[in-house]
Amino acid sequence: MDLANIARSTYYYYLTKLSKPDKYENIKNKIRDIFSKSRETYGHRRITLELHKFGFKINKNTVLRLMNEIKLKCCVRRSINRIEEVLVKSVIIS
DSSP states (O other): OTTTTOOHHHHHHHHHHHHSOOTTHHHHHHHHHHHHHTTTOOOHHHHHHHHHHTTOOOOHHHHHHHHHHTTOOOOOOOOHHHHHHHHHHHHHHO
């Protein structure tokens, strides 16, 4: 503990924390499944709704935290109307 320059309590805290199993492991796996099936477009709100359909009682903030832990981030889809609008403006200008 002197070599690492940490307090004794900190050492034992992390020692016990690492020995415990992850209580959200099955939910993380389900989040990964839902995320991949949605073609990586579902965010934490929609994934929370899907988890509720499967019977999981979990808050959207917890889903957001778990998604950040496993480094999942949804991509924002561009609306078709916006793309058509840009095309129409470019045709009018030309």
